[in-house]
Amino acid sequence: MKKKLPYNFINIIKPSLRRTAGGMLISPDRGDILLCFTTGNYFNEGHKERLMIYLDNGISVFSGRQYHCDPRRCARDSVNLVSHAHFDHVPSSFNGSVICSEITGAVAGERTGTRLQVAECADVEMLDSGHVPGSTMFLIRGERQVLYTGDLCTRTKYFSPGAKPVKAHTLVIESTFGRDKYVFPPTGETVKSMRDWAEDNAAKDLHSVIYAYTFGKAQEVLAAMSGFDLYATVPIIKMNSILTRFGHSFGARPVPDEPAGPAVIVSSSAGRNDPKVKKYLAAGARTASVSGWAVDAGHRYAARVDTAFPLSDHADYDELMEFTRQVGPEVVYTFHGSDKQLARDIREKLGIEASALRKGHLTLSHFM
Ligand SMILES: [Zn+2]
Ligand SMILES: [Zn+2]
Structure with a gap:
């Protein structure tokens, strides 16, 4: 068991108390007590090398200095x-x-209407997370290295060879598809079925409308469908033009005002209310959704589409487990989706200490 903190540096407090200016809420790994540094003295007493990870304004990591991973506010x-x-x-x-x-920086700046100041930090290594163009994992250096994955995908994509594991002491990993029922078929198979589906529709003189999220998924679909007569709704065309500045090209044109010969249209699901897309739907277009959730039988009905293709920008269960095994951490924290299930399987199948990060339940990683 880990050693308790020296008592004079802490006060035991109620979970409802908020973080104070110089202090911090912390609980040991399994959360039996909640502790608070009210003065910050502990760090001034030469304990700055200690590592803490907790949910507060994104995922916060204290490792000699304060890091916020995907903070809600900077x-x-x-x-x-x-x-x-x-x-x-x-x-x-x-x-x-x-x-x-x-x-x-460019995409987030465009989407939020803010001019971002993009910086670098000598203590943080940026690694490709393979999820969407520009997505990054962060390796926070310190006495104990922390790898924060953000959203993760280890499969090859048009923009990435997939995230590659690196050794770290502590792994903070997303767990969107962290259940063993979420195992995706090989990408090549899914892409082939999607292309066959669009070809069959065209042979019947029908349009194909594919619903995909504006940033990331839409471009993946466009890349997978290259060679077809491809059109996309305005938000996707705008996103493509940002990515074109970084060397990607997608060959999709804006949706024509009037439907002509069979076309493949990529739209966000909100685009089904776009007046131009509506004309194609009214002309009997077949519809598809593209999502990892397509593995669930009910997805097609929930998404109100004719068919669904399990093409995801996240790692599936097997890939999350294999990635974790190769990072070889001493401790793992999971977040998003099936966090508890993935943590349990990491403990039971890989024999690595693991738990789900929870709001208001702060985690101390190997404190002593
Ligand atoms: Zn996410
Ligand atoms: Zn994401």
Whole structure:
């Protein structure tokens, strides 16, 4: 068992108390007591090498200094790390600079209407997370290396060879598809079925409308469908033009006003209300959704589409387990989706200490 903290540096407090200016809420790994540094003395007493990981304004890592991974708001006195430009990872306000890739800076800046100050940090190594263009994992250096994955994908994509594991003491890993039922077929197979489906539709003189998220998934679909007569809705065309600045090209044109010969149209699901897309739907277009959730039998009905293809920008269960095994950490924290299930399987199948990060349940990683 880990040694308890020296008592004079802590006060035992109620979980409802918020973090104080110089202090911090912490609980041991299994969360039996919640502790608070009210003075910050502990860090001044030469304990700055200690490592703490907890949920508070994104995922916070204290490792000699304060890091916030995908913070909700950028904190001026901390190192703010933004993994990628999906809305659930982009801060609502930017104070000072953020550590992110140039693509993330450009896309997030465009989406939030902010001019981002993109910086680098000597203590943080940026690695490809393979999720969407520009997505980054962060390896925080210190006495104990922490690898924060953000959203992760280890499969080859048009923009990435997939995330590659690196050795770390502590792994903070996403667990969106962290259940053993979420194992995706090989990408090549899924892409072939999607192309066959569009060809069959065209043979019947029908349009194909594919619903895919504006940033990341839409471009993946466009890359997979190259060679078809490809069209995309305005938000996707705008996103493509940002990515074109970084060397990607997608060959999709804006949706024509009037449907002509069979076309393949890529649209976000909100695009089904786009007046132009509506004309294609009214002309009997077949519809598809593209998502890892397509593995669930009910997805097609929930998404109100004719068919669904399990093409994901996240790692599946087997890939999350294999990635964890290759990182070889001493301790793992999971977040998003099936976090508890993945933590349990990492403990039971890989024999590595693991738990799910929980709001208001702060975690101390190998404190003593
Ligand atoms: Zn994402
Ligand atoms: Zn996410």
